[in-house]
Amino acid sequence: MTEQANRAISLSLRVGELLLASGEATENVTGAMRAILRTYGLRHVETDVNLSAITLSHVPDDGRPAVTAERRVRRRQPDYDRLVALQALVSEITRRKLPVGMAQERLRGVNRRPAVYPGWLVVAGLASVSSSAAVLNGGGLAVAGAAFVATVLGDRTGVWLARRGVAEFFQLAVAALIGTLIAVLMIWREMPVPASAVVVGAVVALLPGRPLVACVQDGIAGEYVTATARLTEVVFIVAAVVSGIGAMLALAVKMGVPITVDDTPTAPLSLAVPQVAGALGLGLTFAVALRVPPRHLLAGGLGGGLVWICYVLAIRWDLPKVMAAMLAAAVIGLLGNAWARRVRVPPMVFVIPAIGPLLPGSALYRGMLKLSLGDLSAGMRSLVEALSIALGIGTGVILGAEALRAVRRREGVRRIRPASRSTRGY
Incomplete structure (x- = not known):
């Protein structure tokens, strides 16, 4: 194994690690790694990408010793600004065949680049996601402000717990509990506002929209091990959120706070200004929280408004909620992927912020409230509905991407995707 080959393997592994840590799907990570290795003349290479580790094996056909290397992904933090920069670097490596040393230096620059937004703005963006979702669900300025404060308190408490080594499951549970606590206090004080919209x-700010889409994408692409791991991650995130909500609601009911199912907010299926503005704001602020580059923020906001309009129209056509969410997600998946090809950035930069208005926060809260009030059957139905909507969103996003792939011209396609090989199920 030559020195250049070893450096190319190291470069490919590091790029794959950063792509996966920044939120990219397994199929795209594998494709980028293989493209880099082909550029430097390494053909007989196998890659194995899962949620926490990347393994690469090179078996030369001339009798030289085989080489196997691995990198662990120890921290996964969505950073779409870095994701865009990494995709641009991979494209430049494959088009211009940069020398390995230069490519490694450029990669170090991408890894060390300053954050696109200051930390306080990212926190404010996440809190504004909550405010926008509260407006979307019929809350006014007071409810939006309370949701903002609740999310900031939950996020800062989670950071405080993280610094003391507390597991992320409990960080999320506490954040959900704090949001529910503020709503319970508003109901207890009999404030004349839809306080439950705070919850x-x-x-919505805690729901795993990004892992959910990546989970479905990996499953459809045939990456079943990684898809299973991502699904497990999604289940634990949802379980943490549900635990926080359920614990606070059970305590409130036991203490006699007059909480009823009538307190449950439902987003008005309307194209009125508050709902459309809430959807636009949700997409825009979600993009800030995911560190989308400033030049692409507007597309994220417009995507949130578009997906809400498609969802409301689908409901008016008498489609079930799950089918309506899937259809709206498919539209944004198709358009998001088409626009991403045009501007040469990963599709997730546009798609993930846009699906925010569809995330089933109301169904989750309604299910936990019914369970807390003793209506087990209705509560479980609401939780199953929330899970079905979530899976429908993920499926719709990938359906839109696959529809675009089916109709585009095949020029330049050099290999068959593993997901497209027909096995007939066996």
């Missing part, structure tokens, strides 16, 4: 807003 829905806080929940």
